[in-house]
Amino acid sequence: MSSRSTPPPSAPALPIRTRCVIGAGGARSISLLVFCPRRAETLDVSVCERCPRFARVATHDEGPGVECAAAADQTSAELHAGALARSAVLCVRRDAPLDALDDDERELRVIPVVDDSDRYVGAVVRGHPSAPPSSQSRARVPAYLPTVEDGLDHLLPVDERDGIVTAATKMASSRERSVPVVNQKHVVVGLLDDVALLASIARARRASEIMKRCACGAIYTRVQWRHLALVGRMEGAHGDTLELRNCTACHSTLVVPSIEASNVA
Ligand code: SF4
Numbered sequence: 001m002s003s004r005s006t007p008p009p010s011a012p013a014l015p016i017r018t019r020c021v022i023g024a025g026g027a028r029s030i031s032l033l034v035f036c037p038r039r040a041e042t043l044d045v046s047v048c049e050r051c052p053r054f055a056r057v058a059t060h061d062e063g064p065g066v067e068c069a070a071a072a073d074q075t076s077a078e079l080h081a082g083a084l085a086r087s088a089v090l091c092v093r094r095d096a097p098l099d100a101l102d103d104d105e106r107e108l109r110v111i112p113v114v115d116d117s118d119r120y121v122g123a124v125v126r127g128h129p130s131a132p133p134s135s136q137s138r139a140r141v142p143a144y145l146p147t148v149e150d151g152l153d154h155l156l157p158v159d160e161r162d163g164i165v166t167a168a169t170k171m172a173s174s175r176e177r178s179v180p181v182v183n184q185k186h187v188v189v190g191l192l193d194d195v196a197l198l199a200s201i202a203r204a205r206r207a208s209e210i211m212k213r214c215a216c217g218a219i220y221t222r223v224q225w226r227h228l229a230l231v232g233r234m235e236g237a238h239g240d241t242l243e244l245r246n247c248t249a250c251h252s253t254l255v256v257p258s259i260e261a262s263n264v265a
């Protein structure tokens with residue numbers, strides 16, 4: 001991996017994810033992927049490295065990530081399912097032998113099944129009748145299913161560009177807590193967990209409720225804004241009315257158009 005320029009140490013990074021695919025002979029191929037907020041799609045890291053916005057690959061507390069000029073847009077990108085996928089996804093080709101899965105992998109809740117072009121064709125879902133036996137029960141099962149094809153379940157995937165509400169609706173209809181994420185060509189690019197989705201919905205809701213951010217770092221929701229001491233009202237440049245209230249943290253006077261401030265849910 002290469003480095004083009006050195007951004008500041010605090011520069012945000014886009015998390016790098018792995019996709020491991022087990023092939024017909026049990027061989028594994030691993031791809032390094034990143035969700036690009038600018039293109040709203042998952043790309044191979046090698047594609048990023050040719051982008052003029054690419055700065056470098058660096059390891060942060062959360063793991064390896066791509067630092068680039070678009071990383072600051074990550075928050076808005078989180079409104080796409082593709083940005084919320086977990087850090088690793090294991091896929092199997094439909095003709096892969098089931099005994100290529102190790103004991104830990106047999107405990108995975110959902111394993112996407114892909115064709116020769118890594119396009120989604122279904123999933124092996126733990127607990128479903130056709131899923132491979134777990135490591136505990138395997139010893140009691142006299143005969144294995146010969147290939148993944150026999151354990152295929154038609155679990156509905158989410159599109160990486162699906163909004164978080166659409167993704168949540170699809171996940172609810174599938175009744176699974178993890179669902180595969182696919183791109184426009186139906187290639188599997190990740191796995192989405194319900195916890196990541198719910199956390200994103202909560203963050204989006206909090207962000208929509210923010211009325212004002214003070215330069216000192218204090219944040220006020222619409223309701224909190226209404227509870228700040230009113231300093232006064234004045235006419236704005238466009239004939240609108242502005243409300244002036246004091247920040248409780250630094251006592252600066254903050255200004256918000258009255259029409260926005262009165263729009264309390
Ligand atoms: S370097 Fe950034 S902007 Fe360029 S393709 Fe990669 S994620 Fe997207």
Ligand SMILES: [Zn+2]
Binds near residue numbers: 216
């Ligand atoms: Zn303040």
